[in-house]
Amino acid sequence: MxxxxxxxxxxxxxxxxxxxxxxxxxxxxxxxxxxxxxxxxxxxxxxxxxxxxxxxxxxxxxxxxxxxxxxxxxxxxxxxxxxxxxxxxxxxxxxxxxxxxxxxxxxxxxxxxxxxxxxxxAWINPMAALLMLQHFPPAGKQVVVTAAGSDCAGFLAQWARLSGATRVTGIYRSAIHADRLAANGITPLADTATDAIQQAARDAEVVYDATGGALAALLLSAMPRHGQFVSYGLLSGQPFTLRQGQPAVHWFHIRNYLDTLPAAAWQQAFGTIWARLRHSPxxxxxxxxxxxxxxxxxxxxxxxxxxxxxxxxx
The missing domain is CATH 3.90.180.10 (Medium-chain alcohol dehydrogenases, catalytic domain)
Known part of the structure; x- marks a missing residue:
């Protein structure tokens, strides 16, 4: 064959x-x-x-x-x-x-x-979103998600709300995503709105970032020191510099979690993913x-x- x-x-x-x-x-x-x-x-x-x-x-x-x-x-x-x-x-x-x-x-x-x-x-993006929310919980916190028009960020934003986040702000590059974000209860914010991004960062206790580069640096410079900055991608193609006095940065790579995940836990995780995908635009x-x-x-x-x-x- x-x-x-x-x-x-x-x-x-x-x-x-x-x-x-x-x-x-x-x-x-x-x-x-x-x-x-x-x-x-x-x-x-x-x-x-x-x-x-x-x-x-x-x-x-x-x-x-x-x-x-x-x-x-x-x-x-x-x-x-x-x-x-x-x-x-x-x-x-x-x-x-x-x-x-x-x-x-x-x-x-x-x-x-x-x-x-x-x-x-149903795997890469939903599983990454699920694991990030489990390891860096958003319950009772204000959250910022970058690259909000992407699939992974979309799941992160929607499921952060389901997990009890008090507010979720989605930073997007293309204006075509704004209405969809708002319809899902996510506050849309253009990546060119520097002042508004800084204000959202000042209130944010968790940031899930897929872009890196200048946007990551801007968010980190304005976030409260006790916040958590979760970096899971560099879509901008540019790194960012860690500076003293800024929030802790957590590097998330899905492979680091999957390598030790036994088959039973793997199958159980998909039980959660299927349930959430049924109700996630x-x-x-x-x-x-x-x-x-x-x-x-x-x-x-x-x-x-x-x-x-x-x-x-x-």
Missing amino acids: VNSAVVYRCFGEPLMTLQYEHSELGSLAAGNIRVKMRFAPVNASDLIPVTGAYRHRITLPATAGYEGVGVVTEASGDAVALLGQRVLPLRGQGTWQQYVDCPAAFAVAVPTDIDDSLAAR CAGVSLFGLPQWQDAVRFYQTAGRTTRPVLAMD
């Missing part, structure tokens, strides 16, 4: 480095299941590793993609109960391919009322065929887009 996949054999700019290739599928390893993929989204977390940012923990050649949804087509032992079921084939091979093999213990069954386009996006999707992966990446890189590019395998 032939498998088609988007792979990289060296590190570099994704559009120049990734290649669409075909290869024969090997035999299924013990303890694994084989999943025929339906959808796989395009995220920053899919593209950054291709650049070589995490080269110390990536073995080449590698297949791009970290999340997605598909149907189990091959299994053995206790996992035969999963045959024909929709699952998230996570923590195995890359997901930008037609067939994915993954450890059966970490395959997540998808509830029947969750459609494929939402299930495909999120962006729609734009579908691209797997051979059109370059168009999907270019679309992802388009400023002001309101939908998430998703690769459709069929």
